[in-house]
Amino acid sequence: MPLRQPGAATKHGQSEVFACSQCPFLHTVKVKLRQHIEKCLMDEHRGHDTVSAAAERTEKQKQLGATQRKFQQRIQEREKELQDLRQAVESHMLSAQAAVEDSERIFTEIIHSIEKRCSEVKELIRDQEKSAVSWAERVLEQLEQEIAELRRRDAELEQFSHIEDHIHFLQSCQSVCAPPKPGDLPSITVNPHTYFETVRKSVSELKERLEDVGKGELVKISQAVKEGNILQTAEPRTRKQSLKSPRVVLSHHCLKQEAL
Template sequence: MTDATGQLQEMICLKHDRLLELYCRTDKQCICILCVVDEHKTHKTVSAAAESTEKLRYLGETKTKFEQRIQEREEELQELRETVESHKRSAQSAVEDSERIFTELIRFIERSCSEVTQLIRHQEKAAVSRAEGLLERLEQEIADLRRRDAELEQLSHTEDHIQFLQNVQSYCVPPGSSDITVSSHFSFDDVINDVSQLREKLEHVCKEEQEKNIW
């Protein structure tokens, strides 16, 4: 009973005690017929039903934009997940290659192998950390978009034009977007090349020393 009374009061003009049948586009509020000849006489007004229909159409367009944005973000989320896995595979491959190269060298360079491995892991951690931060942002944005989309869906089914108009304003702004660049290219080739060059230099030095000893 209390809820019904409250809803009825929201449909009555507090100043003229008349039914709110019109909508003032100038002030963006519902008004009664007497308000038109009073403080809203120079304003642009339409029937509440007509304005509700117009807002509902705009609401549908906004909902479509939400759905498109969700789809785009889901695709980016999937791409980013694949990028994270690629980073991990690339890092693991680099570690294995570096260990293979260093096993071909003599024991005095084993500490260098450990240092290179730590460098790769540090770069992997930094890359994955950045990617996971983007994952979190995308997941949060998708969650927010889904929440607003659900609210839009619920609001679009209301049969109360006045309640609809009084609540639709906050949803008439298209969803914002943050630029997120997803890079799928990540390589430790430079590290591997440096290690390979070091091995070749050491092998060359060792060969020269052996030749000196022979002669």
């Protein structure tokens, strides 16, 4: 059937009839014809709209799938990080406990070592005291014997000086008046009262050196303790990355502990 021109009019009885160019329907009112034509045109293009929407839906569906895969990949990465972090926390706690126990054991050994050295020093002092006192007591005994002999000779001289017989006095004077023989002991000089002052000074210097070493080592230990973090912040590669939240990674020490 040849298409009619829109709004073409024909005579139908006494009424003027308007034909639709999109369909075989006839209308007697021109306004209704115009509405009908618009409806026909909308129905005609609805199929085109459906095809266009389907194609766009396919494209958007691809984008949705790609976005969903990114979310799933992100979920897997975060779940892996969550598992690694939990293991790192457990490893960190075990490592901290081991460090506490080792530190306590080592410091106990240091204390025992110092106590042992202290006992050795006290034993040295006691041995020296015993030796010095024993020798001094022997010297005291010899001095007492020598003094007693000198007193006896002095008493004899005193008694001899009162002899009235001049001949006897002169005859005996040479032997009696002989000077005292030198004793078996040489002259004795007592040390000043600083017997163990050098020992006290040496022990005090040892204490100061130990304190200095302890302070220096404590600084190193404190720094090492502060480095025992579970997480460390990675350096941003660009300024744009630095404006975002910092990237956190597991510390190498924790990963090493996990491997062990």
